[in-house]
Amino acid sequence: MDDETLAPMADALSATLAVIVLLICFFILAQVVAVSKQIETQKLGEEKYLQHQLDIAFKELRTEGGQLRFYKSFNTDDSSTQLVSDYLNGVKANCFDCESFKIISNYPAANASKHRSQRRGLSNAIKLIPYLVKEGMKYEIELSNDSNYYFLEVEPIENK
CATH class of the missing domain: 3.30.1330.60 (OmpA-like domain)
Structure with missing residues (x-):
């Protein structure tokens, strides 16, 4: 085969490979989004996150x-x-x-x-x-x- 025949075939092959890689990336991204929606996030406390006063003296009653x-x-x-x-x-x-x-x-x-x-x-x-x-x-x-x-x-x- 000569260069005139191989060049369009190589271009078509590289375009096909690029489309396949993009489809795989979109599939992975869709899986990540689906899994992230299943993870439940919780707030710490009701509406406040942390107060500044912490009791770190772990004593008895x-x-x-x-x-x-x-x-x-x-x-x-x-x-x-x-x-x-x-x-x-x-x-x-x-x-x-x-x-x-x-x-x-x-x-x-x-x-x-x-x-x-x-x-x-x-x-x-x-x-x-x-x-x-x-x-x-x-x-x-x-x-x-x-x-x-x-x-x-x-x-x-x-x-x-």
């Missing part, structure tokens, strides 16, 4: 600012029993006429998913219920997401 603060969860052992009882007696002493109290349990979503943090916050509130029942206090539970650390707070909500 402690009272601070009218709250019981701890790292992720607190143990219901003998060392925490006295602290929780003292805290609840202080809350009851602040409101003599109060009959019902609200347990506010925080669930930060900074180190876990929102669903997992909510479950942990709820389980922390449930751990506090036996102490309230022992003190003869009626209760409600409220989950909150306003800080980047776990805490439990008990507030009066009803008068006799």
